[in-house]
Amino acid sequence: MALNSHSSISFKRSLCLFLFLVVLLNFKMASAQLSTDFYNSTCSKALSTIEAAVIKAVANEQRMGASLLRLHFHDCFVNGCDASILLDDTSSINGEKTSAPNVGSVRGYDVIDTIKSQLESICPGVVSCADILAVAARDSVVALGGPSWKVELGRRDSTNASFTAANTQLPSFILDLDDLITTFSQKGFTEKELVALSGAHTTGEARCVTFRNRIYNETNIDSSLATSLKTNCSSSTADDDNLSSLDATSHVIFDNGYYKNLVKNKGLLHSDQQLFSGGSTDSLVTNYSENANEFYKDFANAMLKMGQLSPLTGTNGQIRTNCSKVN
Template identity: 70%
Template structure:
């Protein structure tokens, strides 16, 4: 049925046209099957190579997707470089001197442009790379829906306001994730991504020297690398038990007050999410399933589809 004709139509036909248009704009797991059959293999190969060289890169690529999606949706806006007349999101408080993995995405994009020029979006690369990074570090897999397009703008202010800070209280964390459509349970599951990766001293320094709900032996072990002043960029693993393996140790650490960030320990502090932490601590399979489902939901945050946005040839700049 053609919906372009401007002649009058019954209301039910107009509704059907709308629904068909909405359906065509949805993401699909088979989006590149014919237009770029090698897309998923190319992304996976690039991720595996990067993670093999440095396990921490897996956490960095997962975080890159998260910080992209939480700012006006999964549209690769985080990848845009600043120019003389354009300010992107890379200098936002949560990203500056912290977000990494851009070069890995650049390499993958370059390979895809060689084999399928102008076809695979940077936003889709970020989504698939996040999944492949988790799998490379022993975590669960999930079906990544594809068909996102890349934004033609970015928002420094939204990056500063929407990405949850490591100093947030439990109620503020619940609100921050609720604002993006996530339940408190999904927030706890997604926080489990901190079972991999590292954090800079500046993000947990205040907790280390001023908070009481922290294991004293754990705190002492951290202070040498994170003094009360200075050493802001010194790194410590978010999960000291198995920092390069995606498991449920993060939640077990919270039970013994070994959460590195203030926001981590807030999940197990006598509040409403304690029971969920206990569940994930005792049942790894439940955590893996809930995390994978929450990541699918994450990837569906306000994607640009259809004629919106563009397919950037270089992820760092507009065409």
Template identity: 60%
Template sequence: MSRGSLSCLIFLITICLVGKTSAVLSTIFYNETCPKALRTIRSAVEAAVSKEPRMGASLLRLHFHDCFVQGCDASVLLDDTDSFTGEKNSFPNANSLRGFEVIDDIKKQLESMCPGVVSCADILTVAARDSVFALGGQRWDLQLGRRDSTTASLDASNSDLPAPFLDLSGLISAYGKKGFNATEMVTLSGAHTIGLSRCIFYRDRIYNETNIDPSFAASMQVNCSFDGGDTDNNASPFDSTTQFKFDNAFYQNLLNQKGLVHSDQQLYVNGSGTTDSQVTSYSKNAGRFLEDFANAMVKMSLLSPLTGSDGQIRKNCRVVNS
């Protein structure tokens, strides 16, 4: 086969694969089968966030912790059973993940409206987007049509989620394993402009690290004692400036050495780090951050989705269909 013929063949195969993917996931996937689905999810998220602003961060985190383990398949929602161990009790998730009841409520509404049509994986994906928008972030278009996993992985949940004690090289590696480059890693880390972290995850930083604003460290120590005890689960905001607003204050805080957890402050090392320029840029340009974050979230939402005949549409997001 000539080089030209081979090139044409590769081109045709690529076109076919792209066409197949776009036919499986679509921005109008539910237009005919459940036309009120997106509106229903948006209304539920807005109500939940209005009642408790922290819920926006919780729903965004649920989606993140789902997609980084087995792909965006709603495996994180599965409860443990006598014969099945899910992801909810992994070290990053236990006593930490929230928002399950909001997803349950959305699923209940959709099942009464369009039984067996809207997947839990798509609910998580849309709820994350709508949570960001409800707190002042940018909306983005989503490809929908995911199906739900019938399995989960406790081991992968313990190993694949980026840990708050990672150095910069560890962060780059963890995100790289999921197909993200260092720039996208810094962008997605901006999700910490909302949400809380437990004392157990930032204690070492506020007591033992030197690249931290002393007054900030002292203020965090009030809620997180040195010797642990009853304060392990006490939570403080990642962004102490505007904790319920999706903006660029997270990056401004890093410039002032006010990153709450070790991994966050690793993104900025007094102007000498490899990601410092991006942090500085985002700290000055909220619009650029919001746009980049939206694009990175679209990419994350496409991590290994189940489509076609793979998986199922769970009736209850917590259990596999019988």
């Protein structure tokens, strides 16, 4: 029997509430299994080793800070924080590296490999690739001048990856606000956490292919910004890989410049500007644009929560010796 309009809306709301409660339950269970002192007795130099490597990588190329942060995000949003994004394709694994949101875009794999190699030399088979991603993301934010938080540890690495999930679960730069809210809600995040996590775009760069339509066809963009961007991003696909800063004002500093840009219609991506487009998240953007400390606090809390998305713990998964392949 077909549902009437009212029943259909009620059913959808009930389903969303059910999915949110399931994610929340998993989050609470994961939080109980992870701990900030997980490697204190088994690899006491783990955190300092990761920190030193990240500081060196960011010093060599400041963009790498944003790349390492993005690696962790793209890992956790696809079936949980299990380092599946690091797996190369094999005859039995159709990995995530070549999915549409990742191919030619996600980077930093070499830095993670270097860190893993260093850790294997001092405490072999102890520190997971998933934990390396989580700590490296935090250390990258700090290296760029942003907030710190205590990363909970104890994740293990998956033995498989999902090309399909990477294509369907990661939020796209073309999404409107309602779809962004839905995508993040499915992972257990509130609108406030969606806006806070989006602040990661206060650093890093994006390819022309991701913002071409915005600068040529959208009207809610500052005209001077659009004109400036067109010099590096023509209407030709030959420019697809040309890069522009996500935050044109302070792209190598982790600050609240991203939100200040949004209130001036200077968001680079369509999905960015949607957070300040007359919708329910406008007030959150305004608040963060005026209060950097509030953004830092909420971002750190949201990152901590994201790091607890469906981790493998206990005897599940494995500790990969090489992050790009299963043992």
